[in-house]
Amino acid sequence: MRLSIIVPVYNMAADGKLEYCLNSLINQTISDYEIIAVDDASTDNSLEILKKYEEKYPERFRVIHYEVNKRQGGAKNEGLKVAKGEWIGFIDSDDWVAPDYYERLLTKAQETGADMVGCDYSLVNSHTMEVGQVVPINSLEQTGVLDLEKHKLLVMRPGSMVVKIYKHEVIRENHLCFPEGIFYEDNCAGPLWSLYFKHFEKVEEPLYFYYQHQASTVHHITEAKCHDRMTAASLLYEECKKRGFLENYRKEIEYRFVELYYVITLFSYMTGVEKPRISFIKKLRLGAVKITPEFEKNPYYLKETGSEEQKFIALQGKSDAAFFGYYRLKQLVWKLRK
Numbered sequence: 001m002r003l004s005i006i007v008p009v010y011n012m013a014a015d016g017k018l019e020y021c022l023n024s025l026i027n028q029t030i031s032d033y034e035i036i037a038v039d040d041a042s043t044d045n046s047l048e049i050l051k052k053y054e055e056k057y058p059e060r061f062r063v064i065h066y067e068v069n070k071r072q073g074g075a076k077n078e079g080l081k082v083a084k085g086e087w088i089g090f091i092d093s094d095d096w097v098a099p100d101y102y103e104r105l106l107t108k109a110q111e112t113g114a115d116m117v118g119c120d121y122s123l124v125n126s127h128t129m130e131v132g133q134v135v136p137i138n139s140l141e142q143t144g145v146l147d148l149e150k151h152k153l154l155v156m157r158p159g160s161m162v163v164k165i166y167k168h169e170v171i172r173e174n175h176l177c178f179p180e181g182i183f184y185e186d187n188c189a190g191p192l193w194s195l196y197f198k199h200f201e202k203v204e205e206p207l208y209f210y211y212q213h214q215a216s217t218v219h220h221i222t223e224a225k226c227h228d229r230m231t232a233a234s235l236l237y238e239e240c241k242k243r244g245f246l247e248n249y250r251k252e253i254e255y256r257f258v259e260l261y262y263v264i265t266l267f268s269y270m271t272g273v274e275k276p277r278i279s280f281i282k283k284l285r286l287g288a289v290k291i292t293p294e295f296e297k298n299p300y301y302l303k304e305t306g307s308e309e310q311k312f313i314a315l316q317g318k319s320d321a322a323f324f325g326y327y328r329l330k331q332l333v334w335k336l337r338k
Contacts (some may be wrong), residue, residue: 003033003102004085008075009050009093012042017094018049019213020127020282024096024209029103036083037093038075046093073178073185080177088164094211098129101207105165113190115167116194118159122206125213134206137163143202147149148248152194155252156300158190163208168195170196174329179235182228187260188236191253221272223280227263230287233261237291254292255300262288262295263305263313270327282320 005025006277012018039047049323050063052281064078075091087109089102098104105117124132138159142150170176174196178185183273194200237257246253262284269284270276287293295301305313317322 001032001034001084001086003030003087003106004079004083004168004285005035005089005091005102006038006076006079006083007037007093008072008079009034009037009042009046010069010072011042011044011076011106012093013044013046013049015213016127017213019047019086020052021091021093021096022049024099024101025091026053026060027099028097029100030106033060033102034083034085036079037063038062038078039063040071040075041065041067041069054132055182058280064219070180071182071185073182073189074180076178076185077180080171084167086168087165088168088171089272090162091208092162092210094213095162096127096209096211098207098209102165104203104205104207108201109165109167109204112199112201113142115165115170116164116197116200117202117321118164118200119208120206121160121163121208121210123212125211126210128165128212129209131206132209135210138200138202140202143200145199146197150200150250152249154194154200155191155249157254158194158302161190161193165195166197179232181186182231183225184229184232187229187232188310190237191236191256192239192243192245195240195249211278223269223273223277226269226273226280229265230284233257233265233290234287236260251298251300254295255298258292259286259297259302261291263309266313266316267309271331276324278320278324280318281316281324285320 007021009018037050039050047065053067054061054063064082068080080088091097105119108114109117118138120134120136122131122134142153144150146154176193237253240249240253266281266284269280294316298323312323312327315326
């Protein structure tokens with residue numbers, strides 16, 4: 001079989017979201033592929049919808065269901081266990097793809113010998129095949145045969161995993177999988193996986209449609225989700241260390257850890273959580289310094305982290321309370337100016 005498409009599903013029955021996603025997969029222009037829909041203990045009628053597709057397309061559609069919610073990482077791992085395809089693709093169950101999406105990516109792989117192929121995506125807020133705001137994923141500098149420098153670029157900015165297909169053989173041989181039970185599983189898997197592939201190519205078109213709606217994970221920040229991103233960052237660092245990647249990619253891996261664990265989480269926590277706590281931001285700082293005590297000297301930190309963010313972080317390094325009070329005051333000023 002040429003391709004396995006893994007679809008994690010959790011409570012996506014409302015507003016036709018799940019059907020629109022699945023119809024885009026059923027109607028692909030290729031023929032030799034399977035769709036593995038993994039119901040992640042949904043409490044709505046998502047499973048019922050999936051079973052209808054399985055009954056209608058038994059030769060192509062397979063449903064896996066389990067009672068305990070493992071989040072998307074666990075659902076993807078379950079799909080990988082049974083996938084038969086030479087290539088693996090992932091898609092979020094509220095998104096959809098162009099009819100020739102997988103054909104275009106597979107053709108690019110065949111023409112170039114790549115073992116990982118991606119494209120750009122389009123941001124949309126309704127069910128449509130009309131291209132909305134185009135978001136470029138990965139740069140042309142990252143494509144081609146992956147040497148040390150290109151791998152560094154991919155560790156730094158791996159790009160979304162749902163807009164790529166991966167050679168299954170590489171996944172199997174290197175025991176690649178996703179963290180389970182947390183949000184932001186791709187924050188760990190994306191950079192790590194990229195280090196095992198040898199040739200990355202890209203189709204310069206937005207063939208994947210990313211659906212923006214209020215139920216999306218990114219629209220609701222909680223302290224628990226911030227903990228999940230911290231966990232994903234810690235797992236990325238530990239897995240890279242265990243697999244021997246720190247020798248060649250230490251600066252990149254350490255910065256990705258700090259960026260995910262501390263920088264992004266700090267500011268999303270302060271702006272997104274209704275009642276932020278000083279004790280939490282203190283924990284953030286201590287956790288980052290424990291792994292990377294001199295992260296503020298990292299060349300990627302100096303280049304990639306904004307100057308204003310660096311000033312806030314330096315202030316927190318002197319006093320958690322001073323940072324907390326000053327940032328909350330700045331938030332009030334920003335709000336009044338709006």
